[in-house]
Amino acid sequence: MTLPQLNIGVIGLGVMGQRMLARLAAHARLNPVLVWDANPAAIAQTLQQYPALQAATSAAQLIAAPGLHSLYIATPPAPHMALSELAFDAGLAVFCEKPLTVDFEAARRCIDRIEARGHRAAVNFALASSPGLALLQQHFGSGRASELGSLQTVELALAFAAWPRPWQAGAGAWLSERIEGGFSREVLSHFIFALQRVLGPATLVRSQVDYPSDGHRAETGLQAELQAGSVKIHIQGLVGGAQADHNAMRWCADAGEISMSEWFSRIEQRRADGQLLAGPTNDASELRQAGQLDQLDQWVALIEGRPHGLPGYTEALAVQQTIEAMLQTRSNSW
Ligand SMILES: NC(=O)c1ccc[n+]([C@@H]2O[C@H](COP(=O)([O-])OP(=O)(O)OC[C@H]3O[C@@H](n4cnc5c(N)ncnc54)[C@H](O)[C@@H]3O)[C@@H](O)[C@H]2O)c1
Structure with missing residues (x-):
């Protein structure tokens, strides 16, 4: 048919x-x-x-x-x-x-x-359809018991040799400007989405943002600490370094950890004693393609009024509230 x-x-x-x-x-x-x-x-x-x-x-x-x-x-x-x-x-x-x-x-x-x-x-938020997010939910989603134990901290590091990244260099000026652009809204938001989908709303403990002195260009550095339930989240973002688009996230539990990089397409699970349990995945582009295809199928479900896993506007607003709180709060306490 x-x-x-x-x-x-x-x-x-x-x-x-x-x-x-x-x-x-x-x-x-x-x-x-x-x-x-x-x-x-x-x-x-x-x-x-x-x-x-x-x-x-x-x-x-x-x-x-x-x-x-x-x-x-x-x-x-x-x-x-x-x-x-x-x-x-x-x-x-x-x-x-x-x-x-x-x-x-x-x-x-x-x-x-x-x-x-x-x-x-x-x-x-393309990570919504990623196998990496499904794995995190399976281990650390609410009410789940994981062989890795109970989640303690999440660490996220982002770095961009240049902002905007080369593939987005043709985008409008808005992407480099403070009002709507910057790596926090553009990239960090994907990971805050993943974090909040697994752990629920995160609150800001403290943040420090570095802006260029011209008064209008977007942030060049961000350090932030968030809290979601009993889990502490440490975030570092930077325009600098050699990699065009570096992102790495570690979900550290008391009996092991899951680390993910390259947009959740490289995944590794380890026990606390260092023993490798799974990964690293070496089919990064396949994982990404599977996620993209799944996302389009979820869009079909949205149109047809069927259940789907795409983030709604309420979830996306919650992400943006966390991002804007990080960008607005300044603290000298680091
Ligand atoms: N989900 C992702 O992975 C992902 C990746 C990149 C960008 N984005 C998002 O996609 C959006 C667009 O980003 P981009 O990189 O394509 O930017 P861009 O500047 O390359 O393109 C934006 C386009 O919108 C047009 N435009 C601006 N205002 C308009 C209006 N009022 N009506 C009609 N057209 C208008 C511009 O002329 C331009 O062609 C942003 O929200 C960005 O954050 C998402």
């Missing part, structure tokens, strides 16, 4: 919009049909690459187009909430890029509406 195609509208045709179009091109059911971007050059380039797509004349016209099932939003954060609201007006399921927004009032209004009317909405 051939399952029906689900027509997707895409708003935002920059770095991430292009990545998603490439992934959608290989999916059996998610079918991008209509695109729009505030920059006409981005539309022209997209139509050249995907001649079967059509361009709308505005975001509102795209969203109101007949026959669409879902809207994918890949603009910078500022328009995310307004575009979501328009899409809900049109009865569309929304898949929105992270970070959800830095406008918490608008996010709360949007979430109230989702809860009251049952709108379908999710946010693209």
